[in-house]
Amino acid sequence: MAAQTMSRSEGHDGRTLPNEFPTALAMFRASAAAAPDAPLVRYFDTTLTFAEVDGMSDALAVALSEHGLARGDRVAVVLQNIPQYFPVVLAAWKIGAVPVPINPMYKRRELHVILADSGAVAAVCLESVAEELVAAAADTDVRAIFTTSELDLQTRDDPRIFAASERRRGTGTADLLETIERYRGRRPEPVDLGPDDLAYLPYTSGTTGPPKGSMSTHANVVFTAQVYRDSVGMAAGGGMFAVAPLFHITGLIGHIAAPMLTRCPAVLTCRFHPVAAADAIREHGATRIIGAITVFIAWTDAAEVAREHLASLQSVFSGGAPVPEGALAAFRDKFGHYIHNGYGLTETNSPAITVPFGAAAPVDPESGAVSIGTPVADTVAEVVGDDDAVLPVGEVGEIVIAGPQVCAGYWNKPDETSRAMPGGRFHTGDVGLMDADGWFYIVDRKKDQINASGFKVWPREVEDVLYAHPAVREAAVVGAVDRYRGETVKAVVSLKSGAEADEDGLIAFCRERMAAYKVPRTVEIRDELPKTVTGKILRRALRGG
Structure with a gap:
């Protein structure tokens, strides 16, 4: 396969950026x-x-x-x-x-x-x-x-x-x-x-x-x-x-x-x-x-x-x-x-x-x-x-x-x-x-992939659909244990101030926009989602919760 069709990209426009200082201390002192x-x-x-x-x-x-x-x-x-x-x-x-x-x-x-x-x-x-x-x-x-x-x-x-x-x-x-x-x-x-x-x-x-x-x-x-x-x-x-x-x-x-x-x-x-x-x-x-x-x-x-x-x-x-x-x-x-x-x-x-x-x-x-x-x-x-x-x-x-x-x-x-x-x-x-122009996209973390009856679901894709709902402020999607499917899709959301939404409505919103196996089986609405100190939503705190 030709090299230009492979997913490899070098720095912005091929520019180089040599270090202007030998150390961070020298940088400060300058x-x-x-x-x-x-x-x-x-x-x-x-x-x-x-x-x-x-x-x-x-x-x-x-x-x-x-x-x-x-x-x-x-x-x-x-x-x-x-x-x-x-x-x-x-x-x-x-x-x-x-x-x-x-x-x-x-x-x-x-x-x-x-x-x-x-x-x-x-x-x-x-x-x-x-x-x-x-x-x-x-x-x-x-x-x-x-x-x-x-x-x-x-x-x-x-x-x-x-x-x-x-x-x-x-x-x-x-x-x-x-x-x-x-x-x-x-x-x-x-x-x-x-x-x-x-x-x-x-x-x-x-x-x-x-x-x-x-x-x-x-x-x-x-x-x-x-x-x-x-x-x-x-x-x-x-x-x-x-x-x-x-x-x-x-x-x-x-x-x-x-x-x-x-x-x-x-x-x-x-x-x-x-x-x-x-x-x-x-x-x-x-x-x-x-x-x-x-x-x-x-x-x-x-x-x-x-x-x-x-x-x-x-x-x-x-x-x-x-x-x-x-x-x-x-x-x-x-x-x-x-x-x-x-x-x-x-x-x-x-x-x-x-x-x-x-x-x-x-x-x-x-x-x-x-x-x-x-x-x-x-x-x-x-x-x-x-x-x-x-x-x-x-x-x-x-x-x-x-x-x-x-x-x-x-x-x-x-x-x-x-x-x-x-x-x-x-x-x-x-x-x-x-993509073909060298732009990168994150799908998810390897460990966060959900396997529902053999179908692979990336939480990020479901989250992006939920964020498109006018009432949703924050969203996190995780895999939940399911005796029949092994895993199923669970969503946890918080709502914008003054907005209203319920589980059935949010599930229906997702069903209209993605394949059935990706649609959350349950949606939990919380006031706040757990986060790290840097602001990342903690998916692991929501699994099984």
Whole structure:
């Protein structure tokens, strides 16, 4: 078969994107030298400049060194979307250490697994997490814990965000900001970092097994920060509204590294509240955003959020979950903004495939899926079969990514690395196809396919039909045990504010639009669907529920 008929595509228009800096630290320092007074972080009524964050991170780097931390050591970071994240990351880099971002919602057992596996020797956490973290650190290598509060570095105390916040100093911990003040004005000894040194050690979600540390190098981080600049349209000024958690790969690259490169400051609100977030975008004139589609659905459904709240946005991207065409259209009707798709994973350091900024994604006529885009510069994406051979255009298989964004492997797991990334080609576990023009489409995750009496059903296709119903706000489809069919199709939906629908009507709506074996046998209506902290709907929490 001719090569051009195979499902293989290289980066946008064949462009290359060589790394402009050897490390992420060098990238930050170039921006700080060029514009020291430029804002890097905005947080309610506080702005931190490049120079201020540089000084804070110098002081903290000295403190970490005096606690015995050195090149290659790991520093656990257990924080929400607060300004302290920036000096902590930079301080680690300045001594050659590696930040290990951890979800602050994790409990003792989950924290212990990552602390022990990563071999972290220090941790920075929220005051509210300190008790759990101190307990979790028992029998690990952690010997220094610094705490801080989301109430720090702002004075507004917005009750929509901070109503439940309170100050509490953890026993056996040191206050982060007090430590920075104690070492203010001191600078760490220089460390000779290189492109292959680790910049981050984020852990995968563990949905297919125990969490694995994804080894993100400085070269990975610089490359993907440049991708944000060039493919997502980030530029100096305005602001990147940081809606993705900073401990997530989208936050680590799109909300921390990319602002360091582009001098487009991160706008933080600690956590997502639809109206408070919209207010922050208007107040700070944020121009960019990348977030899960559930964020945009929440704004579409919120009567208090009007078009003028989001008027300053110039670039709107969604990642982490597929974008249903109905949700895209509803957001555009209300706010006038087109949502560009972006696709990546922890192992690809955020975007590997995107809809180019300013372009509109095609919709697959067979499945109704909105395209996730085309590969970014210097990146090869393929669709392969079970034998790892590249499939013809239009055939469904696993998406495989190769390029400068693919991580160096899994921390201390060579066997899992070789299975998932043979030859540096990362097998994503996402099932999709490529059309004749090189656009990619996600069908579903391999493990989510439903087998109903031998008929294969992809939940994504059924979900897209449900999203087209005028009353449906969110939808998730899973396989449910069925004594006759083995599995059957079950849908769980939430409704738009003020809308009405019932199970029979939703089933009938689907029956008119798809083959009988794909139609949900049951539809459960809930007020809210369970989600991850990044906004992805948790299908696994709905199976059998």
